[in-house]
Each structure stands twice: as structure tokens, then as C-alpha cells.
Amino acid sequence: MHVPDGFIDAPVCAGAGLFAAAGVSLSLYKARSELDERTAPLAGLMAAFVFAAQMINFPVAGGTSGHVLGGALAAILVGPYAAVLCLSVVLSVQALLFADGGLTTLGVNITLMGIVTAVVGHAVFRLLARLLPDRPRALSAAAFAAAAVSVPVAALGFVGVYAIGGTADVPLGTVAAAMVGVHVLIGLGEGLITAVTVGGVLAVRPDLVHGVRTARRRAARVAPPEPSRI
Structure with missing residues (x-):
């Protein structure tokens, strides 16, 4: 999904650059509440893992290939x-x-x-973590769904950007069909990778999974107090 130079016009690129800069600035401020001495090294490992994973392409369909995006997993x-x-x-x-x-x-x-996949993946995982049982298999399934949804949503976002500022002589319908169709399949592959990775971390260090920690803290806050025994 890496968009090359010349594929989107200058005004839309400038607008997206400002939006991305605002998102990164906000994340720099807010990330302090997410990271501590235990989880900060995990963020570095996460960046290295995503970098390596994005360098590996896997076949999708019709001679095309794709790679993981990693936003949902990281979130x-x-x-x-x-x-x-x-x-x-x-x-x-x-x-x-x-x-x-x-x-x-x-x-x-x-x-x-970066922004779309992380926000969408985090939102889907949080929603499902509230609805599903607090068990590793259920949480792994939530991770699968989060990644599987975030990838085609990002592809739809590209279609929207292309509709506003695309410079290639390709009909919008063709771009939409190709991007969404391929990235639905990529999303399924990324969902499997995300589910296996999150499941593995849950098996050994569930306290390091941010989505699980926040869901459990929220559940503890809203849980009714136990009746007193006299």
C-alpha cells in the first residue's frame, strides 16, 4: 500500500502531511501514558518487528502480493x-x-x-474485548478481527484520497475494486499473524498486552462491589 511519488497531487499530499504531523505530535504527547519501563522496550521491538514483516511479501491472488501493515498488532x-x-x-x-x-x-x-490501522485496530479490539470472555482464545480472535478489519479500512482510505487527488489515469471504480479486493485477502493473512502473535504474548506475559490491560482495568472499575457478609 506504499503510495509512490506522483500518484497523488501536491495539495492532497500537503494536507495529508499536516494531518500526519498532527497525529504524530499528539501521539508523542499521549504515548507517555501508555509506556513505562516495562513496555517501552516492547515498543522498540514492535517497530523492528513491523519493519521486518513489511519487507516480506506473500502471494495474494492473480499474481499480486502483499505484506502486513502491523498497525493493529502494534496498537x-x-x-x-x-x-x-x-x-x-x-x-x-x-x-x-x-x-x-x-x-x-x-x-x-x-x-x-500508521494512523488509520492503529486507530481502527485498537477500536475493534477494545469493542470485542468487552463483549467476549476474558480468555486467551477469545482475545486472540478479537486480535484477528481487529487486524482483518483495519487493513481494508486503510485501503478504503486510500480510495478516498485517490478520489480527491489522484493523478493516474485509472478509473476510480477500478482502483476501488482492486485495492479493497486485494486488501481484504491481505487483512485475513495479517489477522492470522496478529492472532498468533498476540496469543503467544498472552500465553507468557499477558501483562504486556496493552489492549488487555486497559480492558481489565476498565472492567474492574465498572464491576459492582461484592455484597458484604455479616
Whole structure:
């Protein structure tokens, strides 16, 4: 989904850059509440994992290939604000050192692959974590759904950006069908990777999973007090 230079016009790239800068600035401020001496190293590992995972392409359909985005996984493990920072660093390094995604479209890529996937993935996981039993299998299923939903939503976001400022001579319907169709399949693959990864962390250190910690704290606050025994 890395958008190259010249694919989106300058005004939309500038607007996306401002939006991405605002999102990263907010995340820098808010991430302090998500990270501590235990979880800060996990954020660094998360950025390295996403960077490596995005370098691996897997076949999807019709000769096309895709790679994981990692926003939902990062949001579940380290929190949505820290996830935005992780993805922003990864995407910036890829654009600057590997020409993976354009420099003029860096704001577009951070917005779609960093902010959208982290926010949507975190929201879906939080919702399902409230509704499903507090068990590893159920939480792994919630992680699968969060990743599977976040990827096509990001693809729809690209379609919206292309509709406003696309410069390629490709009909919008063709772009929408190709992007959403392929990324639904990519989302399923990313969902499996996310579910396995989150399940593995839950098995050994559930206290490190940000989405689970916040859900359990919230449940403890709203739980009715036990009746006193006389």
C-alpha cells in the first residue's frame, strides 16, 4: 500500500502531511501514558518487528502480493499512540533509505498505514474485548478481527484520497475494486499473524498486552462491589 511519488497531487499530499504531523505530535504527547519501563522496550521491538514483516511479501491472488501493515498488532500490544509512533518511524525509514513509498506522499502513507490501522485496530479490539470472555482464545480472535478489519479500512482510505487527488489515469471504480479486493485477502493473512502473535504474548506475559490491560482495568472499575457478609 506504499503510495509512490506522483500518484497523488501536491495539495492532497500537503494536507495529508499536516494531518500526519498532527497525529504524530499528539501521539508523542499521549504515548507517555501508555509506556513505562516495562513496555517501552516492547515498543522498540514492535517497530523492528513491523519493519521486518513489511519487507516480506506473500502471494495474494492473480499474481499480486502483499505484506502486513502491523498497525493493529502494534496498537494491541503497546497502545494506539505508541503504535502510531512505531509505524511512523518504520515508514519514514523505508521512504528515506529504501525508496519504499514516496517522500512527497509520506504523509499519506503515515495517515493510512500508521494512523488509520492503529486507530481502527485498537477500536475493534477494545469493542470485542468487552463483549467476549476474558480468555486467551477469545482475545486472540478479537486480535484477528481487529487486524482483518483495519487493513481494508486503510485501503478504503486510500480510495478516498485517490478520489480527491489522484493523478493516474485509472478509473476510480477500478482502483476501488482492486485495492479493497486485494486488501481484504491481505487483512485475513495479517489477522492470522496478529492472532498468533498476540496469543503467544498472552500465553507468557499477558501483562504486556496493552489492549488487555486497559480492558481489565476498565472492567474492574465498572464491576459492582461484592455484597458484604455479616
